[in-house]
Amino acid sequence: MSQKIIVDPITRIEGHLRVEVVVDDDNIVKEAYAGSTLWRGIETIVKGRDPRDAGFMTQRICGVCTFSHYKAGIVAVENALGIIPPLNALLTRTLMNAALFLHDHIVHFYQLHGLDWADVVSALSADPKKASDEAFKYTSNPYATGADKLLEVQQRLKIFVDKGNLGPFANAYYGHPTYRLTPEENLIVLSHYLECLRIQRIIAQCMAIFGAKNPHPQSLTVGGVTCVMDLLNPSRMGEYMSKFQEVQDFVNHAYYPDLVMAGKAYANEASVLNDIGVNNLFTFQEFQLGKNEWLFESGIIKNGDLSKVYEVDENKITEEATHSWYVDNEPLHPYDGKTNPNYTGLIDGDSIDHHGNKVNSKVFDTKGKYSWIKAPRYEGNPMQVGPLANIVVNYAKGNKNVVGVVDEFLKETGLPLDAVFSTLGRTAMRCLEAKIVANNALRAFDNLVENLKVDQTTCAPYTPDTSKMVNGEYRGRYMGHVPRGTLSHWCRIKNGVIENWQAVVPSTWNASPKDANGIGGSYEQCLIGLKIADVKQPLEIIRKIHSYDPCIACAVHVMDTKGNNLSEYKVNINL
């Protein structure tokens, strides 16, 4: 007899996400549904506003990938109006973006995803001396894993556990049978978990040096950047460089070795292997390092066939809403996207709770609509986006920034290339992406310094190129790669204000509900066939979902609520 498992809330993510699966008598997942349970409507709110305000508003889509939507909102307007920022501005944005990538990836691995791989309570029984020796197996220069340091970490954990109130760590899946790390390995990860709390503050400072603050930096403007004083101040530049190098060291001597360690330990754990999810991979060019030089390239791989990489055709992107809480179901290109909310709610049903009892619950109406996330498609097919797609596509294209790093990782872990198509692979490719960014982003820094010697311009004037106007309207878009995958923003500007805005974001691609053909996104597809060891503790589900680094506020977007007379908006000067 089949039974339903609900995981809601999926915690340690951004936003509100629910996953439901149906398992058979052997606890093997037969059906899977992923849906978001929050709607905010930012694209509706942007309409009718000054185009220069759009970036500030789209930025508030997410405070985690807190630069991505800001940059996207600004670049989409620049693209529409034909405004070309100076090279100094483009390279400064690269440096801010590098800080974002490193921040997101390290915090994801340790604070958000780490507890899926490491059973921290088990670290209590570790031998710190042995653990210290263990760390040398994965790097010649281990980070914060001396025996004394590990003993101190262990004692700190002991105090915490002994007091009997685990606070945010309470009620987790400790002791779950699919944990694979030894107590010593868990202790190493715990030490890095605590170090990461410090390192994430430093890399956030790197963004704040040029961006004023983090989260939600405030130094981009349509046409360029505003932080000209920081760029012309050598001590400020040096501050970025030295802080960045400190984080680079953490990536190379803590994050990467831990990933190799986990890769080896989990190489025989079925629940994290062979689950590619959607095997169409989609990525887009990002990280401008110099005048005509980019770190990552664009491309598409179809059906997992690495022998051919296709060029991206933007006209083939559509979104539809057959199973999403919106009125209009037909596939539409983002420039013409419609999204009128049509909430039909959850329905009464039952599921297995954390005591193993069958209990009344609210469940998805899987025959009808069940998510605020729409279903983006490329040529009518779902795509997987994210670090896995980015690294694999670039590997297949022979990108010299990527190939060597991937080969080295496969050699060190002994994993075959096929193993990359998995939950383990998604987590590993994120680390490789961080490593590649950490070890290359300062090329943009060097080029910026060189360029500043001959050119100090940081901002182009806000002057539309009227030749770009068609039928009184400007159209433009941002497309690129952000920490969670391929992001695009599409805008139309008319009469000096935003006429229409659509964001097609990474988590929308991956967390997509089923489309009119009954085909789901990568979250749903990767869960099918998964065996759950203990239905009361569905750790395998959250481990798989976390491997995508879900960012759900981003995915929940919207449009055109008809009938709102946007032109009636008034500014109240008197506060």
Place this chain on the structure above:
Amino acid sequence: MVDYNQIESRLVALEKLPSLNSNSSIPKALEKAGFSRRDFMKWAGAMTAFLALPASFTPMVAKAAELADRLPVIWLHMAECTGCSESLLRSDTPTIDSLIFDYISLEYHETVMAAAGWQAEENLENAIEKYKGQYVLMVEGGIPCGDKEHYLTIGPHAKTGYELSKKASENAYAILAIGTCSSFGGIQAARPNPSNAQPLSKVTDKTVINVPGCPPSEKNIVGNVLQLLLFKELPALDVYNRPKWAYGLRIHDLCERRGHFDAGEFVQSFGDEGAKNGYCLYKVGCKGPYTFNNCSRERFNQHTSWPIQAGHGCIGCSEPNFWDNMGPFEEPLASHKFDTVFGLGADSVSDKIGIGVLTLTGVAIAAHAVIASMKKNEE
């Protein structure tokens, strides 16, 4: 006025509360982490100054921090972007504030908690029950209300954000609305507010302390928790229920570019010579004269920077309805009837109020006077 005796009696009362954590205290934990008593007292001194208390209060701030583990915290996520949680994670003075973070006994916080699904729901219910009347509720995000209430549901029973925040408010010892969204509705409540998002104060009848900002600095979040420990009563609040110690001054009052404002030296466009020389950003839209917050004093990310240092004007993010009232963010409020590059005046569509006749400086000064008198009248 700060009452020394009041704090002292508050500390005595706190000491009598059952400890959540009898084996640990901040000083002990600090010792483990390699910090000396002197480091701790230095930090307490900084916090004292930060809370605008006299230096003689430093030992009491230290004492309050030592007792902080007796304060369970429940943090709820509503309609939001998680930026406020991220800001909390940036909390400064390494290790010490991450200790505070552990230390307040964070019972429920979806972004960091280990439990998920049923286990997470159980944690929330247990915490509300076990610490009834003792916990501090911190809410991030606007709350979908009325007929759009179901635009947010959480947990296997699909309770709405409205239900959950209302219930958690009923049993809280104190309620903090963290960020502009829970304080004033935020971005999702901006025109035309399609999800009918509302501030937390519309959900409960109890007093809500608003800690706005998009996001508020890490210091304003942590500082407010400490404030609650020091005073049994709520801190002094302004007309928008913001603590005066953090939101008592305008950005403009302590702005590093204020001298240029007074001298009439303005950036005319981003990247120009004035921008390179750090001139005032008023003419490119700075809302510092209309915005109450301590950014110009405290900055962000361990004092690394703040918007005006990075050459962009303040957008007014800690003021109610700033998304609708302060835009366009790169034009002065004074020239809302602005000539756009499109040649037809974008605000002929978006704004029917024109006050272009006033001179820029005149408006800024007039706004000072209006705000100041408004505050006085409403107090």
